[in-house]
Amino acid sequence: MAIVIAPAMTDRMKPMPPTDMLPTLSLSLSQYHFERLSDLPRHLPGLLDCPARELHHHLTGPTLLHLPGRRQPELFVSVLLHGNEDVGWVAVQQLLREALAHRQDRLPRALTVLIGNVQAARQGLRRLDGQPDHNRVWPGAVEYLGSPEQLLMAEVHRLQCERGLFAAIDLHNNTGLNPHYGIVCQNTPAHLHLARLFSRTVVLFRGLPGTQTAAFTPLCPAVAVECGKPGVAANEAEAARFLAAALHLSEFPDHGRQEGDLDLYHTLARVKVREEVRFDFAPPEGIQEDIAPLPPGCDLWLDARLDRLNFRELAAGRRFGRSRHPMPLRAEDEAGADITARCFQVREGELRLSRAAMPAMLTLDARVVRQDCLCYLMERLPMARGRNPAAARSTASESEPESEPASTQAC
Ligand SMILES: [Zn+2]
Numbered sequence: 001m002a003i004v005i006a007p008a009m010t011d012r013m014k015p016m017p018p019t020d021m022l023p024t025l026s027l028s029l030s031q032y033h034f035e036r037l038s039d040l041p042r043h044l045p046g047l048l049d050c051p052a053r054e055l056h057h058h059l060t061g062p063t064l065l066h067l068p069g070r071r072q073p074e075l076f077v078s079v080l081l082h083g084n085e086d087v088g089w090v091a092v093q094q095l096l097r098e099a100l101a102h103r104q105d106r107l108p109r110a111l112t113v114l115i116g117n118v119q120a121a122r123q124g125l126r127r128l129d130g131q132p133d134h135n136r137v138w139p140g141a142v143e144y145l146g147s148p149e150q151l152l153m154a155e156v157h158r159l160q161c162e163r164g165l166f167a168a169i170d171l172h173n174n175t176g177l178n179p180h181y182g183i184v185c186q187n188t189p190a191h192l193h194l195a196r197l198f199s200r201t202v203v204l205f206r207g208l209p210g211t212q213t214a215a216f217t218p219l220c221p222a223v224a225v226e227c228g229k230p231g232v233a234a235n236e237a238e239a240a241r242f243l244a245a246a247l248h249l250s251e252f253p254d255h256g257r258q259e260g261d262l263d264l265y266h267t268l269a270r271v272k273v274r275e276e277v278r279f280d281f282a283p284p285e286g287i288q289e290d291i292a293p294l295p296p297g298c299d300l301w302l303d304a305r306l307d308r309l310n311f312r313e314l315a316a317g318r319r320f321g322r323s324r325h326p327m328p329l330r331a332e333d334e335a336g337a338d339i340t341a342r343c344f345q346v347r348e349g350e351l352r353l354s355r356a357a358m359p360a361m362l363t364l365d366a367r368v369v370r371q372d373c374l375c376y377l378m379e380r381l382p383m384a385r386g387r388n389p390a391a392a393r394s395t396a397s398e399s400e401p402e403s404e405p406a407s408t409q410a411c
Contacts, residue, residue: 027148029155030063036105037067037096048093052086052121059118062152069110073164075246077113078212079171081134083120083127087227088171091239108247109166114156141210157215167194167246168216169223171239173230176307176363180238183224185214190221190252196262198225198242201311203378204266206334221252265378268357269331269343272373273300277328281364282321300328300351307362313380318353331377343377
């Protein structure tokens with residue numbers, strides 16, 4: 001049986017002071033409770049074959065699907081928090097279609113799925129103009145306070161706390177050449193175990209305030225997974241395999257992982273091109289031709305193949321491009337401190353790494369570089385053999401982030 005529940009005003013949804021960023025959207029949260037998996041196609045026919053762009057024909061907005069399982073508490077999974085990143089929705093569809101094909105009326109574990117930004121998915125956009133980012137409005141957020149989206153995610157969070165949590169997963173796509181990797185906000189055996197079910201590459205990132213993962217991290221193992229580019233069948237299959245593995249997990253081990261079992265990195269710096277610097281991407285032959293002058297109107301000529309360096313451990317001295325500016329980049333640590341001099345140098349017109357580091361999310365999209373950043377720099381964290389890896393952090397470099405998440409709210 002399916003029950004649709006309109007959102008009620010609760011203590012946590014009291015009207016909040018207006019902010020200067022309030023899209024006049026009215027948002028309501030729909031919930032469907034299913035006692036048997038086979039009830040889903042009966043009550044929502046076509047949903048499991050519906051692409052993200054067409055979901056608006058079936059759903060009015062953010063929607064929770066509560067699905068039965070043999071074990072409790074529930075696995076919580078969010079998809080389409082960014083409307084153009086459909087890997088999570090496709091993976092959920094694959095998982096449920098397969099269970100139904102095998103006439104399973106329950107999953108190995110109860111599952112709640114949040115289908116996020118249905119309206120942005122219709123347009124194939126991360127978010128609509130005027131909408132806040134749906135992955136910056138969870139409890140702990142510092143922006144968009146009082147917006148309909150923030151109130152709605154607070155309600156989802158409260159409901160999920162009431163229902164109980166085994167783990168929380170948030171699925172994303174990204175651009176550029178990146179391997180599959182997971183992001184955790186806490187370095188504990190349980191969080192790392194969950195991330196390792198997806199990929200051996202794990203990034204420890206204290207987290208931007210208001211993300212799903214940061215909001216659930218104090219409550220249960222939580223991970224955001226980056227599944228590569230959208231529309232790639234292999235990425236979708238891998239996301240579905242990961243969800244199935246998480247649903248089959250009976251418990252989290254309390255022991256640490258072994259050296260070599262995963263590659264754990266933490267974020268050293270977020271790297272931006274300075275605002276006043278005019279930059280372009282050089283053709284491969286141009287960057288190699290040291291004597292060729294930089295094009296007119298260009299202060300920084302970045303290697304056009306930089307995105308191939310994502311998740312490669314680079315030695316100090318690795319060239320990123322050529323510059324006539326004394327330092328065209330700005331690198332900030334997680335606290336916002338300027339650490340450019342520790343990361344890059346310009347010598348004889350060449351921009352190089354001044355330390356060993358591993359870039360991630362290097363992009364060749366100039367708009368993304370301007371709006372967001374050029375890349376992140378990371379470094380490997382040592383894993384301690386046979387003990388809690390958190391203990392290993394005491395031997396790592398001084399620039400490590402705090403292991404505690406930015407948000408510490410409780411149910
Ligand atoms: Zn995303």
